[in-house]
Amino acid sequence: MSLISEINEKAKKIGRPLRFMELCGTHSQTIAEHGIKSLMPKNIKLVSGPGCPVCVTDQSDIDIVVGLALEGIPIAIYGDTINVPGNLMSLEEAGRNGADVQVMYDITEAVEMRKQKPGLVFFGLGFETTAGMTAWAVKEGLIVYSAHKIFPPAMAALLANKDIKVDGFIDPGHVSSIIGMEPYKQFRLPQVIAGFEGEDVLLAINMLLDQILSGEARVENAYTRLVKKAGNPKARKLIEEVFEIADAKWRGLGEIRGSGLKIRKKYQKQDAEFVYRDLIKKIRQEIKPKPSACKCGLVLQGLIESKDCPLFGKVCTPDKPQGACMVSVEGSCNVEYRYNRK
Ligand code: SF4
Numbered sequence: 001m002s003l004i005s006e007i008n009e010k011a012k013k014i015g016r017p018l019r020f021m022e023l024c025g026t027h028s029q030t031i032a033e034h035g036i037k038s039l040m041p042k043n044i045k046l047v048s049g050p051g052c053p054v055c056v057t058d059q060s061d062i063d064i065v066v067g068l069a070l071e072g073i074p075i076a077i078y079g080d081t082i083n084v085p086g087n088l089m090s091l092e093e094a095g096r097n098g099a100d101v102q103v104m105y106d107i108t109e110a111v112e113m114r115k116q117k118p119g120l121v122f123f124g125l126g127f128e129t130t131a132g133m134t135a136w137a138v139k140e141g142l143i144v145y146s147a148h149k150i151f152p153p154a155m156a157a158l159l160a161n162k163d164i165k166v167d168g169f170i171d172p173g174h175v176s177s178i179i180g181m182e183p184y185k186q187f188r189l190p191q192v193i194a195g196f197e198g199e200d201v202l203l204a205i206n207m208l209l210d211q212i213l214s215g216e217a218r219v220e221n222a223y224t225r226l227v228k229k230a231g232n233p234k235a236r237k238l239i240e241e242v243f244e245i246a247d248a249k250w251r252g253l254g255e256i257r258g259s260g261l262k263i264r265k266k267y268q269k270q271d272a273e274f275v276y277r278d279l280i281k282k283i284r285q286e287i288k289p290k291p292s293a294c295k296c297g298l299v300l301q302g303l304i305e306s307k308d309c310p311l312f313g314k315v316c317t318p319d320k321p322q323g324a325c326m327v328s329v330e331g332s333c334n335v336e337y338r339y340n341r342k
Helices: 003-014 025-033 059-070 079-083 091-096 107-113 128-139 152-160 173-179 182-186 198-213 233-242 265-270 277-286 296-300 332-340
Strands: 018-022 044-048 075-078 101-104 121-126 143-148 168-171 191-193 219-221 243-250 254-263
Touching: 003 198, 018 025, 018 198, 025 044, 025 173, 025 198, 025 332, 059 075, 059 091, 059 121, 059 143, 059 277, 075 079, 075 107, 079 091, 079 101, 091 101, 101 107, 107 128, 121 128, 128 143, 128 173, 128 233, 128 265, 143 243, 143 254, 143 265, 152 182, 152 254, 168 173, 168 198, 173 182, 173 233, 191 198, 233 243, 254 265, 296 332
Parallel strands: 018 044, 018 168, 075 101, 075 121, 121 143, 168 191, 191 219
Antiparallel strands: 243 254
């Protein structure tokens, strides 16, 4: 029997409406690319969570890095970040205004570049998946503004919000390759770690249904070709050596205790928050929040779908994004626009 037939049969047996949330932007992309939502039985709804690292980066972090760029500090970033609108402007606009903003495909480029551009700041963002590489670069002497985050506290925040109804999580494959299975066990609902092919996602949905049918709530790994039970202890050790846990602001979710990664005092000469503390203090004081109709915060919590935002596809498109969720290729609005707008 095919996976689709199995899913249909099991969903029928369960009968009630089910909502499964995918927690990785690449899963959102896979689901859209393969039309998986259209293959689901009527009582299964797939919703996206806060799995896109660019999307969850708080507005204030974007504003600070834009502010540093405008003050003449050379900035290195990963591609998608350049177009995220800030309260004043995006990094792309800052570049057009004469700021030195360099897009990197690999953090090793930034480590090399700092030799020609002393004082260069790398905008470190992303989850456990990229934090290890940033930790390595800090040890190599790169100055970093860290907006890195760890994922499980965001899952806890989602579950604490009674408006967010979720029957199962499709846990993120990339993050899991670092943290392993253990950190998810605190959450009492069905969870399956999934890979990124269409079949991987279908398999995860099928396994979630099995758990619901048997009345169980556990963590299963359907991505064994990459994710080990214990994750990657070497990468975690490197992250722990360079970073300490701190509170962090997430777009849409607000401040979440213990969800951020702050550079340890031992490496403060590589911490932009220390090196440029006076400048950052001034930039923070000057930030003037701009009113915005963007509903990215609600999209990131699965409370609305991208197409429910009145700006979607009209005022807000990938060419003219009004919010972070339309910028990144992993952002829910961007994915929805590219694959499903018709
Ligand atoms: S469509 Fe654009 S404006 Fe609306 S929520 Fe998405 S990113 Fe924000």
